[in-house]
Amino acid sequence: MSRQPIYAILADELVRDIRTGLYPLGSLLPTEIEMAEDRGLSRSTVRAALGRLVQLGLVTRQKGVGTRVTSIEPGSYNPSTTSIEELAHFGAATHRTLLGIEEVTLDMTLAKRLGVPAGSRWFRVRTLRSDIKTAALPICFTENYIDIELPGVIHDIGDYSELIATRIASRYGSVVDEVRQVIRPRILDEELCSLLRTAPNELALEIRRQYCSAGRLIYVSLSQHPADRFEYHMSLHR
Incomplete structure (x- = not known):
């Protein structure tokens, strides 16, 4: 069994999906609710995974808009903390x-x-x-x-x-x-x-x-x- 937290595993999958073009540059990722329902996860787990993508500089998140892909390669360490x-x-x-x-x-x-x-x-x-x-x-x-x-x-x-x-x-x-x-x-x-x-x-x-x-x-x-x-x-x- 993997020792990685579930949110980290999900984040890795999303990074791979972004790099392979499943989510192209400028596109919106599925919502927290959609990801949670599709994968059988809690919203807090999905939120943590998306936070990881923000840290890597791959996406930005905006209330009322969603999570948008802004890069396909991780950058420097970018913590984004709202709570x-x-x-x-x-x-x-x-x-x-x-x-x-x-x-x-x-x-x-x-x-x-x-x-x-x-x-x-x-x-x-x-x-x-x-x-x-x-x-x-x-x-x-x-x-x-x-x-x-x-x-x-x-x-x-x-x-x-x-x-x-x-x-x-x-x-x-x-x-x-x-x-x-x-x-x-x-x-x-x-x-x-x-x-x-x-x-x-x-x-x-x-x-x-x-x-x-x-x-x-x-x-x-x-x-x-x-x-x-x-x-x-x-x-x-x-």
Whole structure:
């Protein structure tokens, strides 16, 4: 039996259908409901598969119009996130390499970057992520800061690929209901250039995400994405 998630298998099939011309450039894919009924799948599974195609730069999605084919070859990594549920699929679509775990007390500079009080204590988990299907190079380097009161999350963190926020919910029942995100440019230092295998002084996008549950900040991630491997797409609808 395949170890791939069902949505990833469906995404692979759709990529093949686009490449072979079943869905030509500019055409619309079947709707979520049509795909779900035809294949006996849930709409959430179909939605995740279509989200994967958006990440690969093969389609765009527009409310009231549908999912349109815009390319027949995958491009750079293009996450398109419109909900916390779609963000959770990122973990299943990528592979995480654990680099280290430590307990830290934040100084003023780091606390400001994370948007948390100086002197607070966190578990810091350093990771690299790469695309399961296509990426020979890492997508991003991430420092994950986990509430010191949630030690059970880090014990087997090297054995699962799902988002840390998802594991917090399953272990402690603290379901993330708000994610605050800030994106800003940054020049990678020598260590990160080596880890991410980039040229010296490479430009990157730094993404800070603060994960909250019932108004409480439980987890902060700080990710560095090399600029030539990452595009961030967002659609706003009225």
